[in-house]
Every structure is written in structure tokens, then in C-alpha cells.
Amino acid sequence: MSVSIKEIAKICGVSEGTVDRALNNRNGIRQETKEKILQVAKEMNYQPNHLARCLATGKTNTIGVVCINMQDTFFSTLVEAIEAAAREKGYFITLILSHNNIEEELAGIKYLANRGVDGLILFPVAGGSEYVSTLKSLNIPIVTIYNRISEDFPHIDVNSYESMKKAVSFIHEKGYDSIAYLDINFDMAKSRGINIYSFERRRAGYAAGVKELGLCEHIINGFGREKIMDYLSVIIDKKSSVNDKKNDASKRAILCSFDDLAIRVLSMCRESGLSVPEDIGLMGFNNQRVLDDIYPRIYSIDCNIDSIGTKAFDKLYGLMKAGDHAQSNVKNVSDNIDSDNVATDNDEVIEYKFSDGQTL
Amino acid sequence: MSVSIKEIAKICGVSEGTVDRALNNRNGIRQETKEKILQVAKEMNYQPNHLARCLATGKTNTIGVVCINMQDTFFSTLVEAIEAAAREKGYFITLILSHNNIEEELAGIKYLANRGVDGLILFPVAGGSEYVSTLKSLNIPIVTIYNRISEDFPHIDVNSYESMKKAVSFIHEKGYDSIAYLDINFDMAKSRGINIYSFERRRAGYAAGVKELGLCEHIINGFGREKIMDYLSVIIDKKSSVNDKKNDASKRAILCSFDDLAIRVLSMCRESGLSVPEDIGLMGFNNQRVLDDIYPRIYSIDCNIDSIGTKAFDKLYGLMKAGDHAQSNVKNVSDNIDSDNVATDNDEVIEYKFSDGQTL
DNA sequence: TTGAAAGCGCTACCAT
DNA sequence: ATGGTAGCGCTTTCAA
Numbered sequence: 001m002s003v004s005i006k007e008i009a010k011i012c013g014v015s016e017g018t019v020d021r022a023l024n025n026r027n028g029i030r031q032e033t034k035e036k037i038l039q040v041a042k043e044m045n046y047q048p049n050h051l052a053r054c055l056a057t058g059k060t061n062t063i064g065v066v067c068i069n070m071q072d073t074f075f076s077t078l079v080e081a082i083e084a085a086a087r088e089k090g091y092f093i094t095l096i097l098s099h100n101n102i103e104e105e106l107a108g109i110k111y112l113a114n115r116g117v118d119g120l121i122l123f124p125v126a127g128g129s130e131y132v133s134t135l136k137s138l139n140i141p142i143v144t145i146y147n148r149i150s151e152d153f154p155h156i157d158v159n160s161y162e163s164m165k166k167a168v169s170f171i172h173e174k175g176y177d178s179i180a181y182l183d184i185n186f187d188m189a190k191s192r193g194i195n196i197y198s199f200e201r202r203r204a205g206y207a208a209g210v211k212e213l214g215l216c217e218h219i220i221n222g223f224g225r226e227k228i229m230d231y232l233s234v235i236i237d238k239k240s241s242v243n244d245k246k247n248d249a250s251k252r253a254i255l256c257s258f259d260d261l262a263i264r265v266l267s268m269c270r271e272s273g274l275s276v277p278e279d280i281g282l283m284g285f286n287n288q289r290v291l292d293d294i295y296p297r298i299y300s301i302d303c304n305i306d307s308i309g310t311k312a313f314d315k316l317y318g319l320m321k322a323g324d325h326a327q328s329n330v331k332n333v334s335d336n337i338d339s340d341n342v343a344t345d346n347d348e349v350i351e352y353k354f355s356d357g358q359t360l
Numbered sequence: 361m362s363v364s365i366k367e368i369a370k371i372c373g374v375s376e377g378t379v380d381r382a383l384n385n386r387n388g389i390r391q392e393t394k395e396k397i398l399q400v401a402k403e404m405n406y407q408p409n410h411l412a413r414c415l416a417t418g419k420t421n422t423i424g425v426v427c428i429n430m431q432d433t434f435f436s437t438l439v440e441a442i443e444a445a446a447r448e449k450g451y452f453i454t455l456i457l458s459h460n461n462i463e464e465e466l467a468g469i470k471y472l473a474n475r476g477v478d479g480l481i482l483f484p485v486a487g488g489s490e491y492v493s494t495l496k497s498l499n500i501p502i503v504t505i506y507n508r509i510s511e512d513f514p515h516i517d518v519n520s521y522e523s524m525k526k527a528v529s530f531i532h533e534k535g536y537d538s539i540a541y542l543d544i545n546f547d548m549a550k551s552r553g554i555n556i557y558s559f560e561r562r563r564a565g566y567a568a569g570v571k572e573l574g575l576c577e578h579i580i581n582g583f584g585r586e587k588i589m590d591y592l593s594v595i596i597d598k599k600s601s602v603n604d605k606k607n608d609a610s611k612r613a614i615l616c617s618f619d620d621l622a623i624r625v626l627s628m629c630r631e632s633g634l635s636v637p638e639d640i641g642l643m644g645f646n647n648q649r650v651l652d653d654i655y656p657r658i659y660s661i662d663c664n665i666d667s668i669g670t671k672a673f674d675k676l677y678g679l680m681k682a683g684d685h686a687q688s689n690v691k692n693v694s695d696n697i698d699s700d701n702v703a704t705d706n707d708e709v710i711e712y713k714f715s716d717g718q719t720l
Numbered sequence: 721t722t723g724a725a726a727g728c729g730c731t732a733c734c735a736t
Numbered sequence: 737a738t739g740g741t742a743g744c745g746c747t748t749t750c751a752a
Contacts, residue, residue, distance in 0.1 A: 018723075048474060095439075116410065374738075413730055415745070415746090416732080
């Protein structure tokens with residue numbers, strides 16, 4: 001197929017070692033020899049065989065990324081940021097999608113480990129101490145994003161707890177005294193045993209926020225149309241009977257655990273004849289780009305997704321360079337997934353800000 | 361790090377070859393020997409070194425995917441479909457993003473080739489005969505998606521031309537007699553020399569559609585807010601003066617070259633006080649999922665994105681298996697990018713359908 | 721400064 | 737049915 005070092009060596013009448021010295025800028029070679037070899041290599045359009053180099057050096061310059069899916073802009077944007085950061089440093093990414101399936105995730109991780117990736121960035125679906133042991137036994141640097149597994153692995157995410165908590169005060173300051181929280185269905189997720197750390201932190205942040213303000217907690221646990229409609233109907237009723245009893249004058253808002261929910265609620269409001277923000281306030285999480293094209297502009301929490309991706313790679317890069325695998329300086333904690341699974345020193349937290357908006 | 365065939369051979373007191381036979385289900389090995397070896401391998405948690413295998417076999421079981429970006433749901437969904445199809449067949453994907461940049465794309469392709477990917481799926485940014493030669497010299501199977509390069513490479517895409525043309529009649533049948541087309545700015549793209557085959561086909565389809573119906577062609581060449589506003593203002597004016605002169609009673613619609621534009625127009629209509637579909641009809645292209653959450657439901661052309669991804673991989677898989685690289689049975693055509701660059705036998709066309717909707 | 725050769729872990733082929 | 741061994745293309749070490 002393509003020319004090898006051996007062939008170049010033969011043509012130049014030198015040894016393979018010398019060709020290697022020329023090609024890879026090592027010292028211990030005379031300038032003229034080097035130039036001649038480089039010249040020949042160029043003429044023959046020599047292309048190094050990455051594979052052979054990997055086998056010889058034990059490094060692949062490839063990191064594995066095990067992500068949930070590519071449908072959610074949140075994930076795909078993150079992957080894009082990781083790819084950019086990786087490529088800048090000369091790394092490739094092998095992408096595997098787990099589709100929120102624990103088995104697929106594990107199989108993927110195993111494949112990647114066998115392939116000898118230098119490091120792993122995980123959007124964990126699984127969790128638990130057994131899982132941690134498995135990962136540690138791989139003996140390669142691992143960084144988690146989004147869901148957290150344990151303090152054994154550096155974790156990068158927006159500070160979901162803090163930002164949601166702040167979002168509650170933010171909404172409250174805009175004059176809303178009833179703030180509901182629209183979220184994924186925890187029971188369903190938990191029955192499947194999947195890791196929902198990120199959503200747990202978000203919800204916990206909301207809960208802390210309303211508690212601090214002395215407001216009522218109202219969590220809509222699942223985002224099917226019926227559940228949303230149930231909630232909206234209260235507002236619709238209130239609106240239609242506004243002349244009758246002016247007692248319940250509370251301004252209501254819904255904080256959503258991710259943007260798509262806010263978009264959905266917005267549309268359902270429109271269908272139901274509710275005006276946003278006149279009849280109901282709305283706020284999302286992630287501030288994905290499509291919000292810029294939707295009227296009215298929904299407030300959202302801007303998680304600075306790009307920087308999560310970048311930091312995740314940078315962290316991993318550090319570990320890879322250090323040869324200092326995460327496992328080396330680790331306390332042997334078996335850490336289960338639960339709401340007490342909070343940030344540690346091994347966690348990196350990303351700044352956030354509130355987007356501009358008109359819906360509150 | 362991990363156990364090798366050699367170690368297992370030593371422990372079992374057999375040769376490496378025998379271990380290989382056991383591990384890889386080859387024949388020419390006694391059942392008991394095999395079982396014993398497998399047993400030991402399991403105990404030692406043997407994991408095959410993919411890299412070494414690749415080097416020995418010359419196959420990597422990896423395909424390279426050079427895509428534009430991951431921000432557009434259209435692309436990320438496609439990548440997701442490719443990943444699924446690939447994994448099912450035991451292939452990995454190494455993902456490189458070109459960001460619509462010709463240099464990045466070329467660099468990426470070169471990297472992938474050196475890495476010995478077994479095949480390449482390209483969302484081409486570049487084009488032209490020189491590019492074709494470069495790709496052919498790589499000597500690996502290549503399939504293009506989205507933008508086409510030349511008939512030298514199998515190409516998979518929705519039938520943009522046909523579907524856009526049909527979309528025009530579809531809109532017309534709904535009673536609209538003025539159908540504008542909102543598109544990317546061709547001049548800008550062309551001045552950068554990038555491949556816009558897919559958009560060219562879409563626009564050509566629109567043009568053919570209006571021509572066939574004897575309607576006026578109205579192309580909005582660029583989707584900045586001003587350009588869109590320019591067009592909407594005509595409708596706004598018409599609406600406000602509707603009582604004065606009832607002469608221009610034409611029902612207007614805008615066909616958009618991709619969904620995000622339709623979403624944007626919808627919002628701008630809302631801001632401008634125009635009702636959709638009462639004052640203006642709207643239709644998109646791709647039918648991305650977010651449309652389901654937006655009210656009113658925008659009509660769109662459902663390109664069956666998943667099947668594009670699947671077919672692209674299947675096509676590539678065929679080429680890889682055949683060892684029958686695309687270059688082998690090729691006429692040496694230098695094919696430039698232009699609107700005459702139409703489908704050939706080497707092209708696969710994907711079925712499409714119109715989504716349900718309420719905006720027309 | 722250069723050459724020679726031993727690996728990396730696996731596959732594949734030829735003997736036996 | 738099994739053993740032995742020569743590669744794959746590169747890096748790395750030791751000798752000259």
C-alpha cells in the first residue's frame with residue numbers, strides 16, 4: 001500500500017534507525033543525511049503508520065468518549081467541544097453512544113479499553129461501587145461529565161445545584177411567588193437503575209431554593225403532556241375565574257430542568273390560550289441555541305457548555321500526561337449514587353449565568 | 361499491563377498458535393485443549409489487544425467520519441445513525457469535525473488515512489477534481505453524505521431536488537399562490553469555495569417547482585433578520601392596508617431550506633404580529649424533532665435522517681467487505697461542483713415524506 | 721553519527 | 737491437532 005521506513009532505508013542506503021531519527025527529529029544524525037532522507041520521504045509521499053507506532057509506543061493518541069446520544073443538543077455540543085480541545089492537542093476521539101443503556105455503555109467502555117485508548121471521557125449511565133471497581137481496573141485515566149460516579153474520577157459539570165437554586169431566587173425576584181419545577185420522572189429512572197446524578201443535583205437545587213425563600217415546593221415528576229396539562233389547567237381555571245374570586249393572585253412560573261421542556265410548555269401554553277409571560281413565567285436550563293429563534297425569548301441558565309467540554313479534555317490530558325492515573329491517589333471509597341453524592345476536590349465546577357429573556 | 365497470548369501459552373504449556381486457535385474459534389484444535397485455554401484466559405481476564413490485531417491483519421474495524429459540526433441536529437442525528445449501524449457490525453467510528461473549513465477537513469482526512477481507518481464517511485466541504493484525486497489516492501472506500509463530490513464516490517442523501525419540488529406543489533395545493541424560498545447565502549458560500557451541493561439541489565428543486573406551476577420565483581438569498589424582515593414587511597403592509605385595496609389577495613408562504621429557518625421566521629412573525637398560518641404559510645426541511653414541541657406545528661419534509669445514516673454505513677460496509685474500493689470501477693471523470701452535478705448510478709436516494717403540520 | 725536487532729501482541733503459514 | 741516462526745511498521749536500546 002504505502003511506503004514504509006524500511007523501504008526508505010533501503011533506497012537511502014541507511015538503516016531503519018537512521019530514517020527514524022530523520023523523520024522524527026531525533027538527534028544523533030548528520031544534517032546532510034537527514035536532509036537526504038527527508039527529501040526521499042517527501043518524494044515517496046511517506047505517511048507514518050499510526051497503528052504501528054501505537055503498538056510500539058503503547059500510546060494511541062486517541063481518547064474514547066462514551067456519550068448518551070447525539071439527539072440532545074446539550075450532548076452533541078459537548079462532544080463538539082471535546083473534539084475541538086482534543087484535536088488541538090493532537091488527539092482523536094472515538095465516539096460511542098450508550099443510549100442511556102447500562103449494558104451498551106459497559107460494552108463500549110470495554111471495547112475502548114481493548115483498543116488502548118489513552119483516556120476516557122464518560123457521560124455515565126451506570127453507577128455504584130462495582131462499576132467503580134470495573135472502571136478502576138481498566139487502569140486508564142477517566143473523567144466524568146454530566147452525571148457523576150464517585151470521587152474516584154474527576155468530574156466536570158456546571159454547578160447544577162447552585163445554578164438551579166439561584167434560578168429560583170432569580171424567578172422570585174421577578175415577582176413570582178409560585179414556582180413549579182418540571183423534571184424527568186425520577187421513579188422511572190430509578191427503577192431502571194440508571195445514573196441521574198445531574199438531574200438529582202438540579203432538583204435538589206430547586207428544592208433548596210424554594211425552601212430558603214419559604215415557598216411551596218411543587219415538582220412535576222415527568223414531562224408527559226398530561227402531567228404538564230394537569231398543571232396548566234390550574235392556571236387556565238384560575239384565569240377564567242379571575243373575576244369571580246380574586247383571592248389567588250399568585251404569579252406562577254415553571255422552572256424546567258432542561259430547555260426542551262420549556263419549549264414544550266411554551267407551545268402547550270400557546271395551544272391552551274395562555275400567554276407567556278403574562279399568564280405564566282417560564283425558565284429553562286442550558287440555554288441552547290434554538291432559544292434565540294423562539295419567541296418569546298425564554299430565560300435559561302447558560303451553562304457554558306463549550307467550557308465544560310474543554311475542561312473535561314484538559315483534565316484528562318493532564319492525567320494522561322502525568323501518567324498519573326486517577327486511581328493512584330485515591331481513597332477507596334465505595335460511593336453509591338444518591339443525593340448526598342456531592343462535589344469533592346476532584347470536581348471541577350463550571351461558571352454559569354442567566355441568559356437574557358422576556359418570559360418572566 | 362494486561363495478559364498476552366504469549367503468557368497464556370506459557371501457562372497452558374502450548375504454543376501461541378494454539379492459544380490463538382482457541383481464542384478465535386479457529387478449527388484444528390482439540391476440544392479439551394480449547395476448553396482449558398479458554399478457562400485460563402478467563403481466569404486471567406485476558407483482553408485481546410486490538411491494536412496488535414490491527415497491525416497484523418491490516419484492518420482496524422474503524423471508520424472515519426468527517427462531519428461538519430455537531431450543533432445542527434441534522435448532522436448529529438446522522439452521526440448517531442451511523443454510529444448505531446457501525447457498531448452493530450462491530451465497527452467503531454472516529455469522529456472529526458470540519459467546521460465547514462476545507463483545511464480542517466483535509467487535515468482530518470489525512471489523519472484518518474494514516475490511522476488506517478477501513479473506510480470513510482464524508483460530509484464534504486471541499487470539492488473539485490484535485491480533491492477527488494487526493495481522495496482516490498488514499499485508496500480506501502469512501503462514501504459521501506449530504507454534499508456530493510463526484511460520481512467517483514457513492515453518495516447518499518435525501519432526494520433534495522425532488523422533495524423540494526414536491527414541497528412547492530404541496531404548498532400550492534394548500535391554496536398558496538406566492539411561494540418564497542428562504543435559503544443560505546450562496547454568494548458568500550461560493551466566495552469561500554465550499555461545497556454547497558445539497559443546498560444547490562434543494563434550491564434547484566424549488567425553482568423547478570415554481571416554474572412548473574407558472575409561479576414567480578422569489579428567493580431570499582441569506583437568512584439574516586433584515587432579509588427576512590424585508591420580506592415580512594411586504595406582508596405586514598399588505599395586511600394593514602387590506603381594507604384599502606383588495607387587489608393583492610395572494611396567499612403567501614415561505615418554504616425554508618432547513619427547519620431552523622422556519623422556526624426563526626415563525627418567531628419573527630409572532631414578534632411582528634403576523635399569524636401563522638393565517639397571514640403566512642411556513643414549511644421547513646428535515647422535520648427535526650424540536651418541531652413537535654413548537655406551536656403551531658410547522659410542516660416539514662421528513663428526510664428519514666436515520667435511514668440516510670444507516671444506508672451510508674451499509675454502502676461503505678459493502679465496499680469494505682468487497683475490498684472492492686470505489687476507485688476500481690471508475691471512469692476517470694473530473695467532476696466539478698455545479699448544479700449540473702446530478703445523481704448517477706452511484707447515488708442512493710432516500711425516501712421522504714411530508715410531516716403533519718398546521719402551518720399551511 | 722550510524723547500524724543492528726529486539727520487541728510491541730497478534731495473525732498466518734508451514735511444518736510436524 | 738499442535739508447534740514454531742515470520743511478519744505487520746515502528747520505536748528503542750545497545751554496539752560499533
